[in-house]
Amino acid sequence: xxxxxxxxxxxxxxxxxxxxxxxxxxxxxxxxxxxxxxxxxxxxxxxxxxxxxxxxxxxxxxxxxxxxxxxxxxxxxxxxxxxxxxxxxxxxxxxxxxxxxxxxxxxxxxxxxxxxxxxxxxxxxxxxxxxxxxxxxxxxxxxxxxxxxxxxxxxxxxxxxxxxxxxxx
Amino acid sequence: xxxxxxxxxxxxxxxxxxxxxxxxxxxxxxxxxxxxxxxxxxxxxxxxxxxxxxxxxxxxxxxxxxxxxxxxxxxxxxxxxxxxxxxxxxxxxxxxxxxxxxxxxxxxxxxxxxxxxxxxxxxxxxxxxxxxxxxxxxxxxxxxxxxxxxxxxxxxxxxxxxxxxxxxxxxxxxxxxxxxxxx
Numbered sequence: 205x206x207x208x209x210x211x212x213x214x215x216x217x218x219x220x221x222x223x224x225x226x227x228x229x230x231x232x233x234x235x236x237x238x239x240x241x242x243x244x245x246x247x248x249x250x251x252x253x254x255x256x257x258x259x260x261x262x263x264x265x266x267x268x269x270x271x272x273x274x275x276x277x278x279x280x281x282x283x284x285x286x287x288x289x290x291x292x293x294x295x296x297x298x299x300x301x302x303x304x305x306x307x308x309x310x311x312x313x314x315x316x317x318x319x320x321x322x323x324x325x326x327x328x329x330x331x332x333x334x335x336x337x338x339x340x341x342x343x344x345x346x347x348x349x350x351x352x353x354x355x356x357x358x359x360x361x362x363x364x365x366x367x368x369x370x371x372x373x
Numbered sequence: 374x375x376x377x378x379x380x381x382x383x384x385x386x387x388x389x390x391x392x393x394x395x396x397x398x399x400x401x402x403x404x405x406x407x408x409x410x411x412x413x414x415x416x417x418x419x420x421x422x423x424x425x426x427x428x429x430x431x432x433x434x435x436x437x438x439x440x441x442x443x444x445x446x447x448x449x450x451x452x453x454x455x456x457x458x459x460x461x462x463x464x465x466x467x468x469x470x471x472x473x474x475x476x477x478x479x480x481x482x483x484x485x486x487x488x489x490x491x492x493x494x495x496x497x498x499x500x501x502x503x504x505x506x507x508x509x510x511x512x513x514x515x516x517x518x519x520x521x522x523x524x525x526x527x528x529x530x531x532x533x534x535x536x537x538x539x540x541x542x543x544x545x546x547x548x549x550x551x552x553x554x555x556x
Contacts, residue, residue, distance in 0.1 A: 307465045310538045 289331055289370055298327060338367060408433050412508045418515075433504075440505040444490050453549050456485055460545060464538065471534040472524050478541040479521055482514075485548045507547050513540035 290298070301323055309316040345360040346352050408430055409416045420429040448456070459481055467474035487493050491502050496518055504511040517540035523529035529537070 303465060306468050307461055309468050310464050310535055310542075313535065 289334070290327075294330070298323070335367070335371075342367070404430060412504065414512050415504045415508045418512065436501050436505050440502055443492065443502075445506070446490055447550055448485065448488055452488060456481065456545075456549055460542070464542070467535070467538055471531050471538075472527070472529070475517075475521055475524050475529075475534050475537050475541070478538060478545070479517070482541060482545050482548065485545065489548065503544070507544060510544045510547055513543050517541045517544075 302320075305316050305319045305323060308319070342360060342363050345363070346357050405426065412419070412433055416429070416433065419432055420426050423429045423432060460478075463474050463477045463481060466477070483493050483499075486499065486503075491499070493499060500511050500514055500518075503514060517537040520529050520533050520537035520540075524534060524537070
């Protein structure tokens with residue numbers, strides 16, 4: 205099943221977009237089948253050539269698999285890209301923290317910069333943690349062996365796209 | 374008996390003469406001590422500026438009279454809150470536009486002075502009026518002013534501007550007092 209879709213090839217392309225290396229390539233080889241149709245036949249060729257994001261919104265309009273990537277998928281993509289990475293509460297909290305630090309600069313410039321450094325590191329950790337969790341869930345959807353239905357894989361891919369779009373804005 | 378009286382009268386007379394002679398000296402001493410204590414470094418600054426201690430004392434006393442004649446009142450709690458918030462914005466803005474933050478800080482001080490019924494005229498007059506109620510802070514105000522002038526010519530570096538911000542704030546915080554001014 206996997207081989208006939210030349211999964212490895214697709215994985216490579218997908219990875220280009222993510223700027224990642226072998227680690228992810230393995231991961232994507234398995235679910236490549238569903239990607240195959242999408243990636244080979246969609247205008248993705250253009251962004252790939254430019255080393256740009258592969259799974260952009262441009263997937264929908266000209267994709268021959270339009271009947272599969274239908275309105276639902278479109279809305280999913282849109283939701284995916286518009287949903288902020290952090291929830292409102294976290295964002296508010298972080299923003300308050302940032303404002304405190306910025307206000308503190310006049311009094312303690314060095315300490316303010318140090319705190320800003322810590323805050324940014326915290327945010328990155330938070331996002332990393334968040335995506336690790338989300339990815340764990342996603343993997344659960346398709347990494348259960350070969351008997352995962354194409355429909356499940358399709359949905360998994362949509363989730364990945366939402367995920368991807370939030371990372372690559 | 375007679376000689377005793379004469380002696381007593383003589384002693385009293387001597388004391389009176391000595392008192393008359395030394396009185397003004399004591400009084401002047403008192404006056405300068407009082408003003409020095411009240412105005413602190415501003416006292417020295419005024420002496421230096423006017424080049425004469427007596428003139429400086431007259432100047433400082435006339436400042437006191439002038440400010441006493443003004444109806445200086447504290448801000449309302451609402452006004453105070455507003456200016457605390459405004460200051461926080463200006464201070465945070467420093468990170469993006471230090472020069473502009475200095476200008477805004479100076480402007481906030483003038484606004485608060487106006488609200489409190491200080492006559493807002495030229496800088497020296499403002500400083501003179503403030504020196505009566507905030508003698509220990511007027512030197513900060515003057516120091517900030519010097520940096521603000523440099524800033525107008527784009528000659529002040531970021532650290533100087535930051536200092537100016539702190540100088541301004543020291544005065545601003547006192548100006549925001551809600552309690553009646555102890556004049």
